Amino acid sequence: MCGKAVMEEGCVSDALETTEIVELMDMRARAYGMLARLYRVEVDDEALRELQSMRFPTATGNAAVDEGYRLLYRYLSSAWDDSITELAIDFVRTYIGHGVNGYSAAYPFESVYTSERRLMMQEARDDVLRTLRANNLKRGRWSEGEDHVALELEFMQRMALRTAEALREGGEEKAQQAVATQLEFAQNHLMNWLPMLTRDMKVFSRTAFYQGLAQLTMGYVEEDTALLAELLGA
């Protein structure tokens, strides 16, 4: 783990520490990529096999992360071919649900949780879109609102990769700016509604898999936000 204020100007000159930060950013990118994938679409056979090849840490220091890993392990250790169907059903039950009143599922859009009438495409989506544009990003094949949790997690992944790339090229200021962008985004968006989304995931999902994913996501983003703040000496 990098020391406090390591990203501050003049502190990244230590080659070992820079390497550590690059590794850390790559690791964060993979973690956010994994989470984004699991929110984006249902688990398929390939994804199930990947998940079953994971190692599940038992004591990370964050209770929510540990519980998330424990639940994922519990489900995946007895998962077999039919589990793909079971997970697909639970995906729909959790994120789409029945009913049109805005309270029938854990809707994966920030706007639903941050607008007065729980509608999609509200202020939060506009703000995410502005952030994407400000960072020279646009949606590619994505056809839903930009404030979908998968896209927000993918944004963190992309920015972590940029940070690592900037550090490799010696662009410390650019890297610092990318970390600041991630911290701001995590604080203003992810941490603003993930507690509500993950709480609802626990209400609507029936498999230990999505229960665990909720815990893991909340715990990981919480820890990561603190880490980003620490890196910036905030």
Added chain:
Amino acid sequence: MADAYELWDDEEYEPFDEDGALAGAGEPSIDDPFDTVDFPTLRNMPPEMNRSGMYTPERMGSAENAIRSLLDHNPARRAVLMSIVGWCADGCLTSELSRRVDELQQDNRSVYSPMTLCRMLERAGALVLELPEVSTKQEDPAHGVEYLEIKERIDPVWRSTPAGLSVRDELAQGLAFRDLVLEREKAYREVYRAVMGALDEAPRAKSYIDELVDAFPIVQHPRRFGGHFIDLLEYTDAIEWKGHAWHLTDLGREMLPAVRQDKED
């Protein structure tokens, strides 16, 4: 072994384009088309809205009744459903069962996957799923961190219940055939005899059976076509569709003497 952070280098999927061009996203709508606060939600849905399976022992009174109802309402899948029960008499690995079901259905494709068929039988009380014991042994500390890991994907065993085997035995003895063909369709005995006799000689196309059936005066009033006899013989497991032709099954062959016996009587 990869850890949690070494996955998902998903190169194919690219939600973000990074070419510098800005997205032409439209303005979000501020209209509020629905005011639906009175609709029930899953959280407060009445318990009766939680539907259980249709053909279950609880709903049908017994597992045997549930299995018979399941078969009655899925006539096109009777053969494969009963074959599954037969294969699972002494337990059958899921992978092996899937292979056998796919093989059996190659001339009679179904939208149901092999596991969906097994789940249907499980809900009706004809099968039980046996999940192997999973070791939750914790790995030795590696690099100061303890992990849990999954050694291999399990391959559960499906096993037939006594109720499932009992219904299968009933059908294998031709009870449905005797009831429907020999009793309720007694008036058409000579037609069945001709159709089954022809299929005993060789597999036949539907057009052949249509012509054969049409030659009998009894099918003129009320009008009966070849499809009627094919339906009932298939429903009673006496014939099956395979390789673009109708075949007499083993059960159908066993029933032939009964059909012919009647002629001698």
